[in-house]
Amino acid sequence: MRADAQRNQEKLLAAAAEVFAGAGVDAPIRQIAAKAGMGVGTIYRHFPTRSDLVVAVFHHQIEECAQAGPRLLAETDSPFAALHRWTDLFVDLLVTKHGLAQALQSDSSRFAPLHAYFLDRLLPVATQLLDAAAEADEIQPGTHPYALLRGIGNLCIGHDDDPRYDPRRLIALLLQGLRRPALT
Amino acid sequence: MRADAQRNQEKLLAAAAEVFAGAGVDAPIRQIAAKAGMGVGTIYRHFPTRSDLVVAVFHHQIEECAQAGPRLLAETDSPFAALHRWTDLFVDLLVTKHGLAQALQSDSSRFAPLHAYFLDRLLPVATQLLDAAAEADEIQPGTHPYALLRGIGNLCIGHDDDPRYDPRRLIALLLQGLRRPALT
Amino acid sequence: MRADAQRNQEKLLAAAAEVFAGAGVDAPIRQIAAKAGMGVGTIYRHFPTRSDLVVAVFHHQIEECAQAGPRLLAETDSPFAALHRWTDLFVDLLVTKHGLAQALQSDSSRFAPLHAYFLDRLLPVATQLLDAAAEADEIQPGTHPYALLRGIGNLCIGHDDDPRYDPRRLIALLLQGLRRPALT
Amino acid sequence: MRADAQRNQEKLLAAAAEVFAGAGVDAPIRQIAAKAGMGVGTIYRHFPTRSDLVVAVFHHQIEECAQAGPRLLAETDSPFAALHRWTDLFVDLLVTKHGLAQALQSDSSRFAPLHAYFLDRLLPVATQLLDAAAEADEIQPGTHPYALLRGIGNLCIGHDDDPRYDPRRLIALLLQGLRRPALT
DNA sequence: TATGAATGAGGCTTCATTCAT
């Protein structure tokens, strides 16, 4: 029976992820319930607020991304390179799980738990990477990790609306701008 | 009556701007009508679709911003400096008129006229500035003006949610990243 | 100046007739005003209620139809033939002035003045024709003129929706059914 | 729950039938919801469009009427008599379920499903009856069953507005007019 | 425990009608 419940949870999370990607994180609950093959009541039982569901949906991905930070830092001699590669993973997270970027930028009161979880896990990672790069004198200091996360998150919005818009390129420019020596 | 109507229009646009700033461009029409002290019908008469109203609200600002581009370019010897100062004005537009950034990022089908107007006016300006800077060899070529506009627009989202997030600093870094010589 | 007013009135009535034909007698007043090139206030001034306007629009046609009855009766030896030809004119009125049939069947409280005027003018004519035919022993007695008018009116509804539906043929059958000797 | 829902459905259909009869098929959904003692959402859940509701309300009656046709034809030697009795049932349907006649006459785009269902069930019946009567040489051929249905439907409009108007008598005359031998 | 039926608040939009100019 536990296995059943497990299976159901996964079906729900998969359905929610799909719907969030297709219709945004404000998609009707009924739509998710329908795709998951269950009643809306079941969803409300497990995830009383929409934010709870969103957190659950993005939990794994955020976790993986968080864990990649220290690993990348250990794997290379250049903290800046590690930072760069980590932002790539972060962007993957945001553009693959369409809906996450939207949820993160959304009116802060809604999705507050998602914000909290997101920052709780990723802010230390970004801090570590930035600090390491600054200590190695590869970048100028003074950029708040929060600003970096949020900036990258914002740049990922609408990533597939128009071929002229390539968030990775802009992010690369942003990181380039961090490098020393600063050009006037 | 013309004078009255004129006054009303202005009251409406002011109210809409205020409401858009406070509650986003999806705020209920009723709320705007209430703030403007008029019936909803009056708004629908002048602006049949929400997008029409949004365009009207942002029209002046966009216009001013567009006209500033060539002027700045003429005023300085460094096209890059002109570009930088123009992006400052552009950011002013986006952060002052809170709601514009949101509207620009919003699902393209809604607010299509706003998108069209926005690009119609500002894309040529951004193109001119980028081209001039590239020709002066101050920046590397290859950045699409559309990407720049949209990237800056995205970076301005949520500009006042958190003091740690300063879009101007990120944009400065982005522009810095455009400069020659490119650092690896 | 009187001539001007006259011209305006006619323009209004023509516009109303056209709109009634195209969009029914419940068409928005603004639509009529727009087609007539005048403000809605002007229409309200001359025709305080919608019914007043409808009456005015159909006045001429109803009048002509009413006057044709006695003339047809005088022109022929067969009152039944006169009746038949008169119903043809009546049907012309209803199918040409699309909207009249609709208005006549419409919820009796609205358009009451139209009903009143319509019956005031046409009921005596229908009565005269039916009585003459009955007295000439061409039709069986006992059919109320009101029922005949209304029945024909109803049969004209939707006259152009479907080629399979031909009100004139049905009306011919109805009149045929009135003839003597009655077949069981 | 199934039992409850069933009961609710019936309450809704009864309320809708009553409201349609009293206020026409364009009556506000809220009014129906109020009379049924439920929220508007419940109605929209079961009947997404107004037409769906109208079809459901008239479904049983139309079905019974359709089934009566062949039975009447089998019960008598005179196809014309069967036709006459069937039109009586048809008129019962239209005058009892006030609102059906209105809906059938209404602008074809709305209530299209009702039109379709109505014709799908009743046109074959009318065809069979007319054909049988024509083959028995009791009526003249050449009347389209669609025209007959629609004509009778139209004649039933406003059946209770005025005591002078008796649709059954007019319909009897219409059928009489179909009989052989045709009188000039 | 899962379900999905029911509720009803809330946003949208259209016009009939009034009335200031």
Add this chain to the structure above:
DNA sequence: CATGAATGAAGCCTCATTCAT
């Protein structure tokens, strides 16, 4: 007088959320 701007009631419809089964 003519105008048409403004009002706001009224209908529509969509979900978020609750709760009986």
